[in-house]
Amino acid sequence: MNTSEMNAENTLLPLALLALGKTGADVERMVRKVRRTARRSGRAVSWADLENALLAGQADMSADLRRRAAVHEAGHAVVYTVTGVAAVQSASIGLHGIGMVTTTPNASLPQNETWLMNSVACLLAGRAAELTVIGEALAGGGGADESDLARATAMALAAETSLGFSGHQPLLYRSATMGTNELALDRQLAERVNRRLENAEAIARRIIDENRRAVEDVAAQLDDVGVMSGDEVRQLVGRPMDVIQPSNAPP
Known part of the structure; x- marks a missing residue:
């Protein structure tokens, strides 16, 4: 693994952790939905878009x-x-x-x-x-x-x-x-x-x-x-x- 690949892996690690337990199909559907929403708003997909989508399934706890x-x-x-x-x-x-x-x-x-x-x-x-x-x-x-x-x-x-x-x-x-x-x-x-x-x-x-x-x-x-x-x-x-x-x- 070269340096750029290692940097990319480390950068994406927080999102990967949030996606634990989801299947590849789950993530693919989520990304498509995020892209559609961003496209309708006339902007590119942001980190916050992906993070918020992954956090949407969090249990509501006191x-x-x-x-x-x-x-x-x-x-x-x-x-x-x-x-x-x-x-x-x-x-x-x-x-x-x-x-x-x-x-x-x-x-x-x-x-x-x-x-x-x-x-x-x-x-x-x-x-x-x-x-x-x-x-x-x-x-x-x-x-x-x-x-x-x-x-x-x-x-x-x-x-x-x-x-x-x-x-x-x-x-x-x-x-x-x-x-x-x-x-x-x-x-x-x-x-x-x-x-x-x-x-x-x-x-x-x-x-x-x-x-x-x-x-x-x-x-x-x-x-x-x-x-x-x-x-x-x-x-x-x-x-x-x-x-x-x-x-x-x-x-």
Whole structure:
């Protein structure tokens, strides 16, 4: 990539971040609409035209909810960065529902029990940040099959039923579909899964406590501008991409 291409990429990065979650067809339709509007006004398309069009889909949030969402997503972003489980690509609030952190998995990490517990900690980190910074957590971390709590529970359940990490019958394989139903029927299994979730939340809260300033800084920037790149997150955490080392926190 030459210098002019790099400059163009950096210039367009803010718009690219605002477009996260949209398909190429979505962006193409939006640009055509912006061009038509500008043409009718007898002028060229401006940066503000594109930015306003991308911001038009932002969720309408009160100042309090926006702050809570910023803290929640900051928790995810910081714990992903510190554990090294995945590289943060972006963090945003208001653009895609309440908030979102996009990541790229770290394929170089061995998928052992430490990796699994750190991964569950990353999923619980938004709720953990709310509890640490605000003092309470909203219901947004749960309530749906794709929620943080649901995904964390599924990973903890897999550890106990299908990945061989259980201290109880580790060689016995049970499918994920059977396991979900078993949580309601097998009290001991439910207790083991819950214990894993509590341990993972403790990992998340420890990391957040140790990096409280970074969580607050990321949350403040998200509250202010709504979207951040992964590099911006890593800069505030103090962990550039080339020096990130995975956390070896025990499960």
